[in-house]
Amino acid sequence: MNFDLSHIPQRTSKPREAGLTMVMDKGLSLREAENLIESSDHLVDLVKLGFGTSLITKNLQEKIKLYQNAGIVVYLGGTLFEAFLIRGQFDDYRKLLNKLGIDTAEVSDGSIELNHNTKCELIHEMAKDFRTLSEVGSKEAGIIIHPNKWKNMMKAELEAGSWKVIAEARESGNVGIYRPNGSAHVSLISKILEVIPKDKILWEAPQKAQQVWFINQLGANVNLGNIAPNEMIPLETLRLGVRGDTFFNYLPERIDVNKVIAKAKNKK
Amino acid sequence: MNFDLSHIPQRTSKPREAGLTMVMDKGLSLREAENLIESSDHLVDLVKLGFGTSLITKNLQEKIKLYQNAGIVVYLGGTLFEAFLIRGQFDDYRKLLNKLGIDTAEVSDGSIELNHNTKCELIHEMAKDFRTLSEVGSKEAGIIIHPNKWKNMMKAELEAGSWKVIAEARESGNVGIYRPNGSAHVSLISKILEVIPKDKILWEAPQKAQQVWFINQLGANVNLGNIAPNEMIPLETLRLGVRGDTFFNYLPERIDVNKVIAKAKNKK
Amino acid sequence: MNFDLSHIPQRTSKPREAGLTMVMDKGLSLREAENLIESSDHLVDLVKLGFGTSLITKNLQEKIKLYQNAGIVVYLGGTLFEAFLIRGQFDDYRKLLNKLGIDTAEVSDGSIELNHNTKCELIHEMAKDFRTLSEVGSKEAGIIIHPNKWKNMMKAELEAGSWKVIAEARESGNVGIYRPNGSAHVSLISKILEVIPKDKILWEAPQKAQQVWFINQLGANVNLGNIAPNEMIPLETLRLGVRGDTFFNYLPERIDVNKVIAKAKNKK
Numbered sequence: 111m112n113f114d115l116s117h118i119p120q121r122t123s124k125p126r127e128a129g130l131t132m133v134m135d136k137g138l139s140l141r142e143a144e145n146l147i148e149s150s151d152h153l154v155d156l157v158k159l160g161f162g163t164s165l166i167t168k169n170l171q172e173k174i175k176l177y178q179n180a181g182i183v184v185y186l187g188g189t190l191f192e193a194f195l196i197r198g199q200f201d202d203y204r205k206l207l208n209k210l211g212i213d214t215a216e217v218s219d220g221s222i223e224l225n226h227n228t229k230c231e232l233i234h235e236m237a238k239d240f241r242t243l244s245e246v247g248s249k250e251a252g253i254i255i256h257p258n259k260w261k262n263m264m265k266a267e268l269e270a271g272s273w274k275v276i277a278e279a280r281e282s283g284n285v286g287i288y289r290p291n292g293s294a295h296v297s298l299i300s301k302i303l304e305v306i307p308k309d310k311i312l313w314e315a316p317q318k319a320q321q322v323w324f325i326n327q328l329g330a331n332v333n334l335g336n337i338a339p340n341e342m343i344p345l346e347t348l349r350l351g352v353r354g355d356t357f358f359n360y361l362p363e364r365i366d367v368n369k370v371i372a373k374a375k376n377k378k
Numbered sequence: 379m380n381f382d383l384s385h386i387p388q389r390t391s392k393p394r395e396a397g398l399t400m401v402m403d404k405g406l407s408l409r410e411a412e413n414l415i416e417s418s419d420h421l422v423d424l425v426k427l428g429f430g431t432s433l434i435t436k437n438l439q440e441k442i443k444l445y446q447n448a449g450i451v452v453y454l455g456g457t458l459f460e461a462f463l464i465r466g467q468f469d470d471y472r473k474l475l476n477k478l479g480i481d482t483a484e485v486s487d488g489s490i491e492l493n494h495n496t497k498c499e500l501i502h503e504m505a506k507d508f509r510t511l512s513e514v515g516s517k518e519a520g521i522i523i524h525p526n527k528w529k530n531m532m533k534a535e536l537e538a539g540s541w542k543v544i545a546e547a548r549e550s551g552n553v554g555i556y557r558p559n560g561s562a563h564v565s566l567i568s569k570i571l572e573v574i575p576k577d578k579i580l581w582e583a584p585q586k587a588q589q590v591w592f593i594n595q596l597g598a599n600v601n602l603g604n605i606a607p608n609e610m611i612p613l614e615t616l617r618l619g620v621r622g623d624t625f626f627n628y629l630p631e632r633i634d635v636n637k638v639i640a641k642a643k644n645k646k
Numbered sequence: 647m648n649f650d651l652s653h654i655p656q657r658t659s660k661p662r663e664a665g666l667t668m669v670m671d672k673g674l675s676l677r678e679a680e681n682l683i684e685s686s687d688h689l690v691d692l693v694k695l696g697f698g699t700s701l702i703t704k705n706l707q708e709k710i711k712l713y714q715n716a717g718i719v720v721y722l723g724g725t726l727f728e729a730f731l732i733r734g735q736f737d738d739y740r741k742l743l744n745k746l747g748i749d750t751a752e753v754s755d756g757s758i759e760l761n762h763n764t765k766c767e768l769i770h771e772m773a774k775d776f777r778t779l780s781e782v783g784s785k786e787a788g789i790i791i792h793p794n795k796w797k798n799m800m801k802a803e804l805e806a807g808s809w810k811v812i813a814e815a816r817e818s819g820n821v822g823i824y825r826p827n828g829s830a831h832v833s834l835i836s837k838i839l840e841v842i843p844k845d846k847i848l849w850e851a852p853q854k855a856q857q858v859w860f861i862n863q864l865g866a867n868v869n870l871g872n873i874a875p876n877e878m879i880p881l882e883t884l885r886l887g888v889r890g891d892t893f894f895n896y897l898p899e900r901i902d903v904n905k906v907i908a909k910a911k912n913k914k
Contacts, residue, residue: 111701111702112700112701112702112703113701113738113742115730115735116735117733136608136611136612137417137610138417139414139416139417141412141413141416142417145675145677145678148675148676148705149673149674149675149704149705150704152704153702160612161615161621161622163612163615164380165380165381165383165615165618165620166379166611166615168416168417168420170380189620189621189622189625190620192625192635193619193620194383195638195639196629196633196635196638197383197385197629197638198638198641199383202381202382206381221625221626222625222635223635223636224635228636228639232639342673343672343702343703344672344673344696344697344699346702347697347699347702350698350701350702352697352701352726353697353698354697354756354757354785354816357728357758358757361732361733367731367732367758367759367760368761368764370732370733370734371731371764371768374734374736374737404876404879404880405685405876405879405880406685407682407684408684409677409680409681409684410681410685428880429880429883429888429889429890430886430888431879431880433648434689434879434883434886435648435685436684436686436688437684438648457888457889457893458888460893460903461888461893462651463903463907464897464901464903464906465651465652465653465897466909467651467652468907468910469910470649470650489890489893490893490903492903492904496907500907517890548890550854
């Protein structure tokens with residue numbers, strides 16, 4: 111921190127198990143990746159090379175190394191995993207990760223319909239060689255999954271070997287755990303939290319209001335993902351209570367600033 | 379491409395006549411232009427220096443050279459053409475392009491009311507010296523042009539010498555070929571396509587849903603414009619079917635991923 | 647300017663008292679700050695390090711120097727001032743500004759409830775040592791302040807020593823002087839302007855439609871703030887009338903482009 115301010119919450123530090131932030135890189139150039147690292151390497155835990163962008167981004171290998179050397183975990187978006195899977199290229203996918211020197215993988219079924227047992231087998235298989243995140247929730251708008259199903263799937267995926275389970279929202283933030291207007295499915299989320307430890311879930315929260323909602327509900331050290339590169343620092347100010355929306359989160363209740371000022375005056 | 383994946387559509391390669399992508403540069407610095415080139419020079423065909431931004435952007439000449447050296451065609455936004463025209467400075471405009479070493483021009487009437495014959499004469503005049511794009515459609519919200527008029531204007535402008543005709547949408551994507559909410563004017567577009575060959579049209583499509591709509595209708599090699607620099611790579615993943623929204627476009631019908639996996643298992 | 651165009655309004659030049667533009671920096675890296683300076687140092691008057699981002703942005707001191715060396719005034723967002731104030735750390739705040747070599751400060755009460763007399767005392771106190779901007783308006787949606795109260799507060803704050811008063815809108819542009827949908831509170835703004843000289847007000851206007859509205863009402867040299875870095879050049883094109891929305895602002899009334907062209911032809 112650049113200066114001292116009282117009543118700032120304790121943040122976990124890297125490598126984190128809670129309070130993770132995952133950034134969505136959807137095709138940054140090397141220099142743009144360096145910009146992110148320069149301003150935020152202490153804040154970013156994971157970078158996801160979103161959907162199939164790794165197929166066409168130039169200097170891919172150099173970018174992966176750049177992130178890893180800055181202590182940031184890199185992985186490829188789940189949609190690419192699904193693209194390999196549906197083409198019968200599962201083995202190619204694992205070879206690709208090894209070739210790229212990537213130690214983390216996402217197993218998802220946001221675009222395809224996968225038997226859940228098969229998904230768990232795939233997680234189990236991947237988890238032997240990779241730190242594996244798995245994602246629950248469809249990418250399609252209007253698909254409603256029953257809260258019990260969410261809970262059971264997340265539980266089974268963690269048992270199958272997932273390091274964290276990701277709650278789907280897309281880059282846009284209007285499916286999965288959110289309504290089409292972007293507001294949180296409150297009852298769904300609280301039912302999930304009855305069963306799954308909160309530190310085991312990474313919530314995709316691309317919109318600011320969604321980040322605020324989760325921080326207000328679950329505290330500064332909630333795991334959040336799909337953050338745009340230029341929203342990293344603003345997100346951290348939300349976590350720390352130095353932005354309007356979370357300003358009072360760590361202050362004593364009913365603090366009256368006028369009395370604080372009067373008191374300071376009297377002291378002089 | 380960084381790795382092999384089956385069922386990826388064949389993309390045209392530069393210099394393209396179809397499958398063009400036009401990026402809107404609304405004041406990038408030299409280094410930001412280099413970032414775009416580094417990540418996407420193989421994908422970007424045209425860069426438009428949007429509206430009148432070229433009037434005030436520093437290092438304009440250097441930026442134009444930078445793009446041209448990377449094999450990217452640069453031109454100035456149509457609004458600037460109109461700004462010269464309405465001031466009686468048409469000759470100054472042509473001198474400016476020559477001075478800047480720009481070989482491509484846009485003739486438009488999005489902000490002014492121009493007799494269509496006069497517009498076609500201007501296209502004819504410009505086309506003698508420059509690769510000329512012309513744009514159809516008003517920038518004003520709520521202005522409805524009859525589909526027959528769209529067809530006739532586009533036809534006449536191509537005959538007058540336009541290389542491609544641009545269908546107007548603005549940076550915001552809510553006028554011209556789109557409704558105020560950004561959704562496509564489906565019947566207008568299909569009527570245009572009855573008469574005008576699709577490769578002769580460059581559709582402005584700044585919003586992701588608009589890009590998806592055109593790719594789903596007209597395939598991976600549709601001409602799209604007004605793309606934001608950081609949306610170039612995501613757009614290419616849509617074209618290639620490695621993003622959720624176009625995931626199944628090039629896959630065999632009714633493919634069952636569970637059967638694909640079972641089959642792969644049995645092989646072992 | 648890169649070339650000559652008639653009927654372009656006279657812009658003030660730096661250091662400006664009117665026609666100011668304030669950019670919101672919410673965590674730019676050093677190189678991103680350099681990009682902004684390269685493309686726009688002649689256009690940017692003020693950079694606000696938004697809310698509490700200065701607490702965690704790396705290379706803070708270097709970035710401040712970078713801006714200052716480019717002739718840009720830097721200050722810290724008002725929310726951070728309030729964060730110090732409510733913690734009884736007002737003196738620490740002034741020490742911090744001195745340590746950072748910052749000569750400008752914002753006094754605001756967007757997140758806290760401050761007696762207005764106390765606020766004016768704080769302005770008076772700060773104005774002894776710093777160029778002081780003060781902000782009027784709550785950050786909370788749905789809070790309506792009576793126009794008379796706006797006028798009186800702005801008047802009193804200027805009398806207390808504010809260099810300019812800022813009309814609150816947040817980064818999102820949907821509170822304070824705007825309705826929740828982002829449109830301007832027209833009657834509120836005109837009532838404010840009955841009493842407060844327009845050059846003494848800095849209007850936060852993060853959305854393009856808001857920038858257009860103020861330029862159309864108050865001219866090219868209106869003071870505007872909370873501009874995103876990549877909207878600096880587009881905003882200047884709005885001011886200069888070389889973008890669709892302000893295209894006719896400085897042209898003679900009822901100009902007919904067809905006649906202009908015909909006239910030019912006849913001359914030859």
